[in-house]
Amino acid sequence: MSNTKTKARKNANGQLASAASSEVIIDLNEVNKWYSEFHVLKNINLVVHEGERIVICGPSGSGKSTLIRCINHLEEHQDGSIVVDGITLDKNLKNIDHIRTEVGMVFQSFNLFPHLTILENLTLGPIWVRKLTKVDAEKRAMEYLERVRIPEQADKFPAQLSGGQQQRVAIARSLCMNPKIMLFDEPTSALDPEMIKEVLDVMIELANTGMTMIVVTHEMGFAKTIADRVIFMDEGVIVEENEPNAFFNNPQQERTKLFLSQIL
Amino acid sequence: MEYVRTKDVPTRKPPMNESSLLGWLKINLFDTLFSSVLTVLVLTAIFFAVKALWIWGVSDGVWVAETRRECFKISLDGACWAGVFAWLDNIFYGRYPRDELWRVNLGGVLLVIWMLPLWLPRVRGKILVGLSVVALYPFLAGYLFSGGEKGIFMQVMIAAAIVGLAANIANAVTGYFNHGSLSNFIIRKIGKSEAHEKQQRNILLAILLFALAVAFIWQMSWTEENVTWTKWGGLFLTFVISGIGIAAALPGGIFLALGRRSKLPVVRVLSTAFIELFRSVPLITVLFMATTMFPLFVPESFQLNKLVQVIIAVCLFYACYLAETVRAGLQAIPKGQYEGAHTIGLGYWGTMGLIIMPQALKHMIPNIVGTFINLLKSTTLVSVIGLFDILNILRAISKDTPWIGLHKEPLVFGAILFFIICFAMSKYSRHLEAKLATGHRN
Ligand SMILES: Nc1ncnc2c1ncn2[C@@H]1O[C@H](COP(=O)(O)OP(=O)(O)O)[C@@H](O)[C@H]1O
Ligand SMILES: [Mg+2]
Secondary structure (H helix, E strand, C coil), X not given: CCHHHHHHHHHHHHHHCCCCCCCEEEEEEEEEEEECCEXXXXXXXXXXXXXXXXXEECCCCCCHHHHHHHHCCCCCCCEEEEEECCEECCCCHHHHXXXXXXXXXXXXXXXXXXXXXXXXXXXXXXXXXXXXXXXXHHHXXXXXXXXXXXXXXXXXXXXXXXXXXXXXXHHHHHHCCCCCEEEEECCCCCCCHHHHHHHHHHHHHHXXXXXXXXXXXXXXXXXXXXXXXXXXXXCCEXXXXXXXXXXXXXXXXXXXXXXXXXXX | CCCCCCCCCCCCCCCCCCCCXXXXXXXXXXXXXXXXXXXXXXXXXXXXXXXXXXXXXXXXXXXXXXXXXXXXXXXXXXCEHHHHHHCHHHHHHECCCHHHHHHHHHHHHHHHHHHHHHCCCCCCCHHHHHHHHHHHHHHHHHHHHHCCCCCHHHHHHHHHXXXXXXXXXXXXXXXXXXXXXXXXXXXXXXXCCCCCHHHHHHHHHHHHHHHHHHHHHHHHCCCCCCCCHHHECHHHHHHHHHHHHHHHHHHHHHHHHHHHCCCCHHHHHHHHHHHHHHHCCCHHHHHHHHHHHHHHHCCHHHCCCHHHHHHHHHHHHHHHHHHHHHHHHHHCCCHHHHHHHHHCCCCHHHHHHHHHHHHHHHHCHHHHHHHHHHHHXXXXXXXXXXXXXXXXXXXXXXXXXXXXXXXXXXXXXXXXXXHHHHHHHHHHHXXXXXXXXXXXXX
């Protein structure tokens, strides 16, 4: 229904994307959000194409989490439109449930289900939402556990795993739903330094498969490696957006320069 | 100055700890002079109390006698247990016809058989076992206990219960002997393991329907004499009321708790009002209301018997208590669990049923079982409105001519009985808690 509109807007907004030739999969148009009186997102415009990898950075409290949580409607925006995979996010619960099956999300705090084994964590969605048989779901789960390199942990409970392993399970859990888009909200911020790499490696591999990814992170090395675009947010506004080379070597805005000087 | 140790440090014994009996005694009972004195005093008191009880109940107790007078002849200050034994059938079954007692016993045995697989290792589908007990057993037991004419609905449910019981036993056997679940076993035996899942499901469905039909035809020829509820009594009645109470109050409490946290204002306000209303009124008042007020409000044709009214009252009352317990459990679940569930596409019921509730209930096992124990004990209140539950029967002994005035012994016996039951429940809850704990390391 809103597909035609999406396509029409593509040419206007999609010039920056390296994957500009492919379909628009996420389209945020003049999105505004408030937490009661607090204006947390201000006139956000963002177009993401299929297969694009976007890194969002910015100081703490700038609204990065809120922005990506709006994309799978964990937070509700009050103004503007969000179209994901051709479906407009509104009060329609069916649409929201559908979009959530297409959009995977990885949290800073993993949010694994502590009462289920790793394997059960992974098969729950495929069985109950995708209606796979248990056998098929387990087969798929084991494939993804191989890919994140912890198949031997399948029968353990989350609390028995290290942080890095838990985060890789969380990634595998999302992938088991065969999502079209993966959102990452500071996936390595809660990890001990020696575990960050194992998670980033998995994410880089994922990026190489052509997955559409939006990653909130301060791992600038990672951004340089995989990002098609880097977006800098501050105080609820997208301050600057550019491809990684230009973004890091030649930032245009004062606020971006200040931020980069602080974290690099 | 010398910083390098030249001699080995001798290994030392650990400081006195609680692992040896003497150490434990020293640390816990005789730590200071004050606690030593206290310990000696308390031990002395316990000694004399136990000794007095022992003399009264055991060494001077009378076990065989025909009347209380005879008891006195044998021992003037001893307990007259003979009176309790003479009434044992009444204590357990009330005035249930003596020729039909096997029905109550069979009902009890069937319940144990039905639930046994829950404790057997390797048995699959334990959730299904639990659900089938709650959903089907009451119909089978209900007919077994009360008998009489069967309506068509009752007939269907009895057939379903019989099939459920049979399948449950078969499933326990295949599981226990390492053949997997019953359905897997059947599929393998008829050589359809390779078949498409849909075909397998259809085969199982056909077998199920066939079994239902057989059970239905069989139960048509099964009739039992009617035993009206007024004849039910004793421990049996206590178990009926508290069993139904427990089975209904937990789901009721879960839904009320969800209602109270619902986003829909009407549901939320109604649930909250309901919960607060019942929680602010004593159970005895609710029981009186149920039996005296309720009939005033409903038409003549819809009058329920007193037992049903009482059971409904107990269920509602404890559902409200459990609702608050469950709500507390829900509040302990971090927001991230909801978000994790949402991001794999689970809707409200999937999130609650698969992710949130199992965790919340697990945290709350001790409180939930505590409420169950409370419920069991509180069913003795129904004696006040004239049902012959165990407490009423125990007190009736003192009015029976041969045993006139026998008050103490029946009540002590009742106390011991309740203690055994409640203690077992509480122990089991500890065990369950430990078994289900997965949220911690090691
Ligand atoms: N549920 C909430 N209610 C009120 N304020 C919130 C809530 N969540 C976040 N905020 C505020 O919104 C701002 C942006 O938060 P967030 O999107 O988490 O920022 P970031 O992820 O960039 O650190 C912060 O100032 C934060 O305090
Ligand atoms: Mg954040």
